[in-house]
Amino acid sequence: xxxxxxxxxxxxxxxxxxxxxxxxxxxxxxxxxxxxxxxxxxxxxxxxxxxxxxxxxxxxxxxxxxxxxxxxxxxxxxxxxxxxxxxxxxxxxxxxxxxxxxxxxxxxxxxxxxxxxxxxxxxxxxxxxxxxxxxxxxxxxxxxxxxxxxxxxxxxxxxxxxxxxxxxxxxxxxxxxxxxxxxxxxxxxxxxxxxxxxxxxxxxxxxxxxxxxxxxxxxxxxxxxxxxxxxxxxxxxxxxxxxxxxxxxxxxxxxxxxxxxxxxxxxxxxxxxxxxxxxxxxxxxxxxxxxxxxxxxxxxxxxxxxxxxxxxxxxxxxxxxxxxxxxxxxxx
Numbered sequence: 001x002x003x004x005x006x007x008x009x010x011x012x013x014x015x016x017x018x019x020x021x022x023x024x025x026x027x028x029x030x031x032x033x034x035x036x037x038x039x040x041x042x043x044x045x046x047x048x049x050x051x052x053x054x055x056x057x058x059x060x061x062x063x064x065x066x067x068x069x070x071x072x073x074x075x076x077x078x079x080x081x082x083x084x085x086x087x088x089x090x091x092x093x094x095x096x097x098x099x100x101x102x103x104x105x106x107x108x109x110x111x112x113x114x115x116x117x118x119x120x121x122x123x124x125x126x127x128x129x130x131x132x133x134x135x136x137x138x139x140x141x142x143x144x145x146x147x148x149x150x151x152x153x154x155x156x157x158x159x160x161x162x163x164x165x166x167x168x169x170x171x172x173x174x175x176x177x178x179x180x181x182x183x184x185x186x187x188x189x190x191x192x193x194x195x196x197x198x199x200x201x202x203x204x205x206x207x208x209x210x211x212x213x214x215x216x217x218x219x220x221x222x223x224x225x226x227x228x229x230x231x232x233x234x235x236x237x238x239x240x241x242x243x244x245x246x247x248x249x250x251x252x253x254x255x256x257x258x259x260x261x262x263x264x265x266x267x268x269x270x271x272x273x274x275x276x277x278x279x280x281x282x283x284x285x286x287x288x289x290x291x292x293x294x295x296x297x298x299x300x301x302x303x304x305x306x307x308x309x310x311x312x313x314x315x316x317x318x319x320x321x322x323x324x325x326x327x328x329x330x331x332x
Protein backbone atom coordinates (compact mmCIF):
# COMPACT_ATOMS: atom_id res chain seq x y z
CA UNK A 1 0.00 0.00 0.00
CA UNK A 2 1.49 3.34 -1.04
CA UNK A 3 2.45 5.75 1.74
CA UNK A 4 0.46 8.59 0.16
CA UNK A 5 -2.75 6.62 -0.14
CA UNK A 6 -2.55 5.21 3.39
CA UNK A 7 -3.30 8.57 4.99
CA UNK A 8 -6.05 7.50 7.39
CA UNK A 9 -6.55 4.56 9.71
CA UNK A 10 -9.60 3.96 11.89
CA UNK A 11 -8.71 4.07 15.58
CA UNK A 12 -11.20 3.49 18.36
CA UNK A 13 -11.41 6.46 20.74
CA UNK A 14 -11.61 5.96 24.50
CA UNK A 15 -11.81 9.40 26.12
CA UNK A 16 -11.84 8.11 29.69
CA UNK A 17 -10.61 9.43 33.05
CA UNK A 18 -8.52 7.21 35.29
CA UNK A 19 -8.40 6.34 38.97
CA UNK A 20 -5.24 5.47 40.91
CA UNK A 21 -6.09 1.88 41.81
CA UNK A 22 -7.11 -1.35 40.14
CA UNK A 23 -10.08 -3.39 41.36
CA UNK A 24 -9.51 -6.77 42.99
CA UNK A 25 -11.66 -8.32 40.26
CA UNK A 26 -9.49 -6.93 37.48
CA UNK A 27 -6.29 -7.82 39.32
CA UNK A 28 -7.44 -11.42 39.69
CA UNK A 29 -8.21 -11.62 35.98
CA UNK A 30 -4.73 -10.35 35.19
CA UNK A 31 -3.20 -12.78 37.69
CA UNK A 32 -5.12 -15.57 35.98
CA UNK A 33 -3.45 -14.69 32.68
CA UNK A 34 -0.15 -15.90 34.10
CA UNK A 35 -1.73 -19.28 34.78
CA UNK A 36 -3.18 -19.62 31.27
CA UNK A 37 -0.22 -18.12 29.33
CA UNK A 38 2.88 -20.04 30.32
CA UNK A 39 5.12 -17.93 28.05
CA UNK A 40 4.23 -14.74 29.92
CA UNK A 41 7.05 -13.52 32.20
CA UNK A 42 6.02 -10.03 33.31
CA UNK A 43 3.23 -7.49 32.93
CA UNK A 44 3.23 -3.83 34.01
CA UNK A 45 0.41 -1.34 33.51
CA UNK A 46 0.61 2.36 34.29
CA UNK A 47 -2.17 4.91 33.80
CA UNK A 48 -1.13 8.51 34.11
CA UNK A 49 1.53 8.56 36.83
CA UNK A 50 0.04 5.64 38.72
CA UNK A 51 1.47 2.13 38.44
CA UNK A 52 -1.62 -0.05 38.67
CA UNK A 53 -0.18 -3.50 38.10
CA UNK A 54 3.34 -4.96 38.12
CA UNK A 55 3.89 -8.70 38.33
CA UNK A 56 6.72 -10.96 37.20
CA UNK A 57 6.09 -14.48 38.50
CA UNK A 58 8.33 -16.00 35.82
CA UNK A 59 11.61 -15.07 34.23
CA UNK A 60 14.36 -12.91 35.75
CA UNK A 61 12.04 -10.28 37.28
CA UNK A 62 11.37 -6.60 36.70
CA UNK A 63 14.87 -5.35 37.52
CA UNK A 64 16.99 -7.75 35.46
CA UNK A 65 17.89 -7.30 31.81
CA UNK A 66 15.57 -8.88 29.28
CA UNK A 67 16.15 -9.27 25.52
CA UNK A 68 13.66 -7.01 23.77
CA UNK A 69 14.26 -8.61 20.35
CA UNK A 70 12.61 -6.61 17.53
CA UNK A 71 11.36 -3.93 19.90
CA UNK A 72 14.85 -2.68 19.06
CA UNK A 73 13.45 -1.52 15.70
CA UNK A 74 11.12 0.89 17.45
CA UNK A 75 13.94 2.36 19.54
CA UNK A 76 16.00 2.96 16.38
CA UNK A 77 12.98 4.85 15.02
CA UNK A 78 12.99 7.05 18.13
CA UNK A 79 16.68 7.77 17.56
CA UNK A 80 15.95 8.79 13.97
CA UNK A 81 13.56 11.39 15.36
CA UNK A 82 16.28 12.67 17.67
CA UNK A 83 18.67 13.06 14.72
CA UNK A 84 16.10 15.04 12.76
CA UNK A 85 15.46 17.26 15.79
CA UNK A 86 19.18 18.03 16.00
CA UNK A 87 19.41 18.75 12.24
CA UNK A 88 21.83 15.86 11.83
CA UNK A 89 19.33 14.73 9.19
CA UNK A 90 17.16 17.39 7.62
CA UNK A 91 14.20 15.28 6.54
CA UNK A 92 12.80 11.77 6.73
CA UNK A 93 12.18 12.09 3.00
CA UNK A 94 15.89 12.24 2.16
CA UNK A 95 17.20 9.31 0.13
CA UNK A 96 19.63 6.82 1.60
CA UNK A 97 22.11 7.50 -1.19
CA UNK A 98 22.09 11.22 -0.33
CA UNK A 99 22.49 10.87 3.42
CA UNK A 100 24.99 8.00 3.64
CA UNK A 101 26.43 7.30 0.17
CA UNK A 102 29.36 5.39 1.66
CA UNK A 103 27.01 2.61 2.72
CA UNK A 104 25.94 1.82 -0.85
CA UNK A 105 28.04 -0.96 -2.43
CA UNK A 106 28.89 -0.89 -6.13
CA UNK A 107 26.88 -4.08 -6.53
CA UNK A 108 23.71 -2.58 -5.01
CA UNK A 109 20.44 -3.67 -6.56
CA UNK A 110 19.06 -1.34 -9.22
CA UNK A 111 16.46 0.87 -7.58
CA UNK A 112 18.26 1.22 -4.22
CA UNK A 113 18.84 4.88 -5.12
CA UNK A 114 15.09 5.45 -4.68
CA UNK A 115 15.00 4.28 -1.06
CA UNK A 116 14.30 7.06 1.46
CA UNK A 117 14.78 7.13 5.22
CA UNK A 118 10.99 7.05 5.48
CA UNK A 119 11.05 3.78 3.53
CA UNK A 120 13.59 2.37 5.98
CA UNK A 121 11.77 3.40 9.17
CA UNK A 122 8.41 2.12 7.85
CA UNK A 123 9.95 -1.15 6.56
CA UNK A 124 9.02 -0.22 3.00
CA UNK A 125 12.49 -0.36 1.43
CA UNK A 126 11.14 -3.08 -0.87
CA UNK A 127 14.24 -5.28 -0.62
CA UNK A 128 13.91 -9.00 -0.02
CA UNK A 129 13.65 -9.57 3.72
CA UNK A 130 16.41 -10.73 6.04
CA UNK A 131 14.15 -11.95 8.85
CA UNK A 132 12.59 -15.34 9.47
CA UNK A 133 14.26 -18.08 7.48
CA UNK A 134 16.66 -15.59 5.90
CA UNK A 135 17.96 -14.23 9.20
CA UNK A 136 20.66 -16.86 9.71
CA UNK A 137 21.98 -16.46 6.16
CA UNK A 138 22.09 -12.70 6.58
CA UNK A 139 23.93 -12.58 9.93
CA UNK A 140 26.44 -15.14 8.69
CA UNK A 141 27.34 -13.00 5.69
CA UNK A 142 30.63 -11.08 5.60
CA UNK A 143 28.91 -7.70 5.21
CA UNK A 144 25.35 -7.31 6.48
CA UNK A 145 24.78 -3.96 4.78
CA UNK A 146 26.04 -5.17 1.43
CA UNK A 147 23.97 -8.35 1.74
CA UNK A 148 20.80 -6.35 2.43
CA UNK A 149 21.39 -3.87 -0.39
CA UNK A 150 22.17 -6.51 -3.00
CA UNK A 151 18.99 -8.48 -2.40
CA UNK A 152 16.34 -8.17 -5.11
CA UNK A 153 13.48 -5.72 -4.87
CA UNK A 154 10.24 -7.56 -4.12
CA UNK A 155 8.27 -4.31 -3.83
CA UNK A 156 8.85 -0.84 -5.18
CA UNK A 157 10.32 1.36 -2.41
CA UNK A 158 7.50 2.99 -0.47
CA UNK A 159 4.83 0.70 -1.90
CA UNK A 160 4.43 -2.00 0.76
CA UNK A 161 5.76 -3.38 4.03
CA UNK A 162 8.48 -6.02 3.86
CA UNK A 163 9.38 -6.99 7.41
CA UNK A 164 13.18 -7.13 7.56
CA UNK A 165 15.73 -6.66 10.31
CA UNK A 166 18.25 -5.75 7.60
CA UNK A 167 16.19 -2.68 6.72
CA UNK A 168 16.36 -1.31 10.26
CA UNK A 169 20.03 -2.27 10.45
CA UNK A 170 20.59 -0.01 7.44
CA UNK A 171 18.79 2.79 9.25
CA UNK A 172 20.93 2.32 12.35
CA UNK A 173 24.08 2.47 10.22
CA UNK A 174 22.82 5.73 8.67
CA UNK A 175 22.44 7.24 12.15
CA UNK A 176 26.01 6.25 12.97
CA UNK A 177 27.29 7.76 9.73
CA UNK A 178 25.54 11.11 10.17
CA UNK A 179 26.35 11.54 13.89
CA UNK A 180 29.76 9.88 14.12
CA UNK A 181 28.43 7.96 17.13
CA UNK A 182 27.64 4.28 17.45
CA UNK A 183 24.05 3.18 17.88
CA UNK A 184 24.99 2.16 21.43
CA UNK A 185 26.22 5.70 22.20
CA UNK A 186 23.09 7.23 20.72
CA UNK A 187 20.77 4.90 22.62
CA UNK A 188 22.56 5.61 25.88
CA UNK A 189 22.86 9.40 25.45
CA UNK A 190 19.40 10.07 24.05
CA UNK A 191 17.25 7.42 25.76
CA UNK A 192 18.93 5.52 28.57
CA UNK A 193 20.75 8.27 30.44
CA UNK A 194 17.93 10.89 30.33
CA UNK A 195 15.42 8.33 31.59
CA UNK A 196 17.72 6.67 34.09
CA UNK A 197 18.24 3.16 32.76
CA UNK A 198 21.17 1.14 31.50
CA UNK A 199 21.62 -0.15 27.95
CA UNK A 200 24.44 -2.72 27.71
CA UNK A 201 26.42 -3.32 24.51
CA UNK A 202 24.93 -5.81 22.06
CA UNK A 203 25.98 -7.55 18.85
CA UNK A 204 27.87 -5.70 16.11
CA UNK A 205 28.15 -6.60 12.44
CA UNK A 206 31.53 -7.48 10.84
CA UNK A 207 32.06 -3.79 10.00
CA UNK A 208 31.40 -2.68 13.58
CA UNK A 209 27.86 -1.29 13.24
CA UNK A 210 25.57 -2.26 16.11
CA UNK A 211 22.68 -4.43 14.98
CA UNK A 212 19.89 -2.02 14.20
CA UNK A 213 16.83 -4.21 14.44
CA UNK A 214 17.44 -6.76 17.17
CA UNK A 215 19.72 -7.61 20.07
CA UNK A 216 19.09 -4.79 22.56
CA UNK A 217 18.34 -5.56 26.20
CA UNK A 218 16.81 -3.55 29.03
CA UNK A 219 14.90 -4.24 32.20
CA UNK A 220 11.11 -4.48 32.12
CA UNK A 221 10.98 -1.32 34.25
CA UNK A 222 13.01 0.49 31.58
CA UNK A 223 10.65 -0.82 28.91
CA UNK A 224 7.78 0.79 30.81
CA UNK A 225 9.64 4.11 30.81
CA UNK A 226 9.94 3.95 27.02
CA UNK A 227 6.20 3.22 26.85
CA UNK A 228 5.54 6.38 28.88
CA UNK A 229 7.79 8.39 26.56
CA UNK A 230 5.79 7.24 23.54
CA UNK A 231 2.44 7.78 25.25
CA UNK A 232 3.40 11.33 26.21
CA UNK A 233 4.68 12.41 22.78
CA UNK A 234 8.36 12.40 23.70
CA UNK A 235 8.06 13.89 27.21
CA UNK A 236 9.43 12.16 30.27
CA UNK A 237 9.17 13.61 33.79
CA UNK A 238 8.62 17.09 32.42
CA UNK A 239 11.46 17.02 29.87
CA UNK A 240 10.86 16.95 26.11
CA UNK A 241 13.42 14.29 25.14
CA UNK A 242 12.12 13.73 21.61
CA UNK A 243 10.24 16.16 19.35
CA UNK A 244 6.48 16.13 19.82
CA UNK A 245 5.81 16.37 16.09
CA UNK A 246 8.01 13.32 15.39
CA UNK A 247 6.23 11.27 18.03
CA UNK A 248 2.82 12.24 16.71
CA UNK A 249 3.90 11.42 13.16
CA UNK A 250 5.22 8.07 14.37
CA UNK A 251 1.72 7.07 15.48
CA UNK A 252 0.15 7.61 12.05
CA UNK A 253 -0.02 4.36 10.05
CA UNK A 254 1.97 4.60 6.81
CA UNK A 255 1.53 0.98 5.75
CA UNK A 256 0.05 -2.27 7.02
CA UNK A 257 1.57 -5.50 8.30
CA UNK A 258 0.83 -8.40 5.95
CA UNK A 259 0.90 -10.73 8.96
CA UNK A 260 -1.06 -9.11 11.77
CA UNK A 261 -3.01 -6.58 9.70
CA UNK A 262 -1.92 -3.81 12.08
CA UNK A 263 -0.98 -0.41 10.81
CA UNK A 264 2.69 0.54 10.95
CA UNK A 265 4.01 4.05 11.43
CA UNK A 266 7.55 5.27 12.03
CA UNK A 267 8.77 2.07 13.66
CA UNK A 268 5.62 1.40 15.70
CA UNK A 269 2.64 -0.88 15.14
CA UNK A 270 -0.82 0.67 15.61
CA UNK A 271 -3.80 -1.49 16.53
CA UNK A 272 -7.41 -0.76 15.63
CA UNK A 273 -8.14 -0.31 19.34
CA UNK A 274 -5.55 2.47 19.69
CA UNK A 275 -2.42 0.75 21.00
CA UNK A 276 0.92 2.06 19.72
CA UNK A 277 3.25 -0.88 20.05
CA UNK A 278 6.76 -2.23 19.69
CA UNK A 279 6.74 -5.97 19.21
CA UNK A 280 9.61 -8.43 19.66
CA UNK A 281 10.08 -12.16 19.05
CA UNK A 282 8.64 -14.36 21.76
CA UNK A 283 6.10 -11.78 22.95
CA UNK A 284 8.12 -8.77 24.09
CA UNK A 285 5.91 -5.66 24.02
CA UNK A 286 6.37 -1.97 24.74
CA UNK A 287 3.00 -0.27 24.27
CA UNK A 288 1.13 2.96 24.84
CA UNK A 289 -2.56 3.68 24.61
CA UNK A 290 -2.68 7.48 24.49
CA UNK A 291 -6.49 7.73 24.60
CA UNK A 292 -6.58 6.14 28.07
CA UNK A 293 -3.18 7.47 29.24
CA UNK A 294 -1.94 3.91 29.55
CA UNK A 295 1.65 2.70 29.27
CA UNK A 296 2.40 -0.99 29.30
CA UNK A 297 5.32 -3.42 29.13
CA UNK A 298 5.32 -7.19 28.67
CA UNK A 299 8.18 -9.66 28.68
CA UNK A 300 7.85 -13.27 27.65
CA UNK A 301 9.95 -16.37 27.09
CA UNK A 302 12.41 -15.15 24.42
CA UNK A 303 13.02 -18.64 23.07
CA UNK A 304 9.48 -19.45 21.98
CA UNK A 305 7.66 -17.93 19.00
CA UNK A 306 4.69 -15.59 19.32
CA UNK A 307 2.71 -15.66 16.10
CA UNK A 308 -0.20 -13.34 15.38
CA UNK A 309 -2.53 -16.35 15.33
CA UNK A 310 -0.88 -17.86 18.43
CA UNK A 311 0.60 -16.43 21.62
CA UNK A 312 0.77 -12.84 20.33
CA UNK A 313 -2.93 -13.12 19.50
CA UNK A 314 -3.50 -14.25 23.09
CA UNK A 315 -1.61 -11.20 24.33
CA UNK A 316 -3.74 -8.91 22.18
CA UNK A 317 -6.88 -10.47 23.66
CA UNK A 318 -5.44 -9.74 27.09
CA UNK A 319 -4.70 -6.12 26.14
CA UNK A 320 -8.04 -5.51 24.48
CA UNK A 321 -9.96 -7.43 27.15
CA UNK A 322 -9.00 -7.31 30.86
CA UNK A 323 -6.34 -4.59 30.47
CA UNK A 324 -8.66 -2.23 28.60
CA UNK A 325 -11.60 -3.12 30.84
CA UNK A 326 -9.48 -2.16 33.83
CA UNK A 327 -9.47 1.46 32.70
CA UNK A 328 -13.15 1.44 31.89
CA UNK A 329 -14.13 -0.19 35.21
CA UNK A 330 -11.96 2.11 37.31
CA UNK A 331 -13.47 5.18 35.65
CA UNK A 332 -17.06 4.08 36.21
